[in-house]
Amino acid sequence: MFNPNSQQSTLNQVDQKAEQYMGNPQELEQKYKQNQQLIDLLALQKIKSQKEAAAREMALKMAQQTGKPQTIEQQREQQEMTAKANRLTPKGCCYYCEERFPEGDKKLFCDRDCATDYEEEQRLKNRR
Numbered sequence: 421m422f423n424p425n426s427q428q429s430t431l432n433q434v435d436q437k438a439e440q441y442m443g444n445p446q447e448l449e450q451k452y453k454q455n456q457q458l459i460d461l462l463a464l465q466k467i468k469s470q471k472e473a474a475a476r477e478m479a480l481k482m483a484q485q486t487g488k489p490q491t492i493e494q495q496r497e498q499q500e501m502t503a504k505a506n507r508l509t510p511k512g513c514c515y516y517c518e519e520r521f522p523e524g525d526k527k528l529f530c531d532r533d534c535a536t537d538y539e540e541e542q543r544l545k546n547r548r
């Protein structure tokens with residue numbers, strides 16, 4: 421005779437525990453060390469394997485993303501832009517359209533549009 425309280429409910433308890441301690445498996449590990457409950461151990465293993473699967477998926481996604489040549493190119497350009505932007509010092513007016521800023525204003529550009537246009541201009545210059 422099938423006992424509904426045996427295997428099925430054990431699996432449910434493992435699932436529940438794994439879910440409960442997903443964010444804090446160390447606590448569950450402590451609990452298992454104290455009580456030596458098989459369910460705790462199973463839940464721990466479940467959390468571990470889920471975390472590993474998630475990490476594998478993440479690594480795979482990263483590899484796929486950075487594996488695209490144009491993305492590397494974009495990243496390199498982005499870094500160059502940022503490096504250049506960081507070397508600029510406030511000169512009291514917009515680097516792109518030369519609009520004057522109020523005294524003491526430490527801005528480099530009037531707004532994001534000017535910054536983007538300036539970066540684009542610099543990029544084109546450097547290409548030549």
Ligand SMILES: [Zn+2]
Pocket residue numbers: 514515516517518519529530531534
């Ligand atoms: Zn401007």
